[in-house]
Amino acid sequence: MGTPEEALTQRLILEDTLDIAGVAKDFNWNSLKSDFTPFVFVPETIMPVKVSVHLKSGSIPATIDALDKLYRSLMHNDPFEYNFLDDSFNRQYKADQQFGNIFGMFAGLAIAICCLGLWGLSSFTTSQKLKEIGIRKVLGASVQSIAYLLVRQFVLLIGLAALIAAPLAWYGMDKWLSGFAFRVGIGWELFVVPIIILAGIALMTIGLQVRRGAVMNPVDVLRSE
DSSP states (O other), X not given: OOOHHHHTTSEEESSSEEEOOOOOOOOOSSOXXXXXXXXXXXXXXXXXXXXXXXXXXXXHHHXXXXXXXXXXXXXXXXXXXXXXXXXXXXXXXXXHHHHHHHHHHHHHHHHHHXXXXXXXXXXXXXXXXXXXXXXXXXXXXXXXXXXHHHHHHHHHHHHHHHHHHHXXXXXXXXXXXXXXXXXXXXXXXXXXXXXXXXXXXXXXXXXHHHHHHHSSOHHHHHHHO
C-alpha cells in the first residue's frame, strides 16, 4: 500500500488510462452495514449523467423550479427527475428504523403490563400482611420499617429480573450490531440507566399500595380480626 502522494504520480487503467488527480479519505457511500469499498470519481467530459447541486435550506423549492426550467430549455423531450441525498441515506436505514419503532412499541406495552401486574401483586401482598402490619405497629414499629418490610421482596424480585435480563439484552444487542461493519461499543450505562429507570417506575407503581399498608390504623385491622 502506497501513500496518497505516491498515488498522484501513477495512472489508473480502467476502460481508459486515467491520470489520478487526487485521493480522498475513506467515507461511507453505502450503509454502515457495508465496509469501505474502492470508489473512483471520473469527470464526465461530454454529457454528465447526473449533476449534484448543493441547496440552501431556505430556497429549495425556488431552486428546484429554476433547475427544472433550465433543464427543459436544454432537454426538451426528457423529464426532469431529481432526488435528495438524505432521502437516499434514510432508505438505507428504513428497516432499522421500523425495527426500532416496533421494538419500542412492544417494550412500552410490556412495561405497562408489568406495572399492572406489580400493582395487583402489591395490593395482594399488602392485604395478606395487614394483620402482621397491625401487630408490628402496636408494638411500636415505624412507618419506614413497615414500608421496608413491604418493599423488600419487590426490590429482590426487580434485582433478580435485572440479573436475568441484562445478559439477554447484551446478547441481543451484540447480535444486532454484528450486522454492521462499523459498530459502537456496548457500555455499562446502557444497562445500568434502564435498570434504574425501570426500578423507579416499579417502585412508584407499588408505592401507593405500600403507603396504604404503612399508614393504616392498626386498631381497625385487629378489630376486624
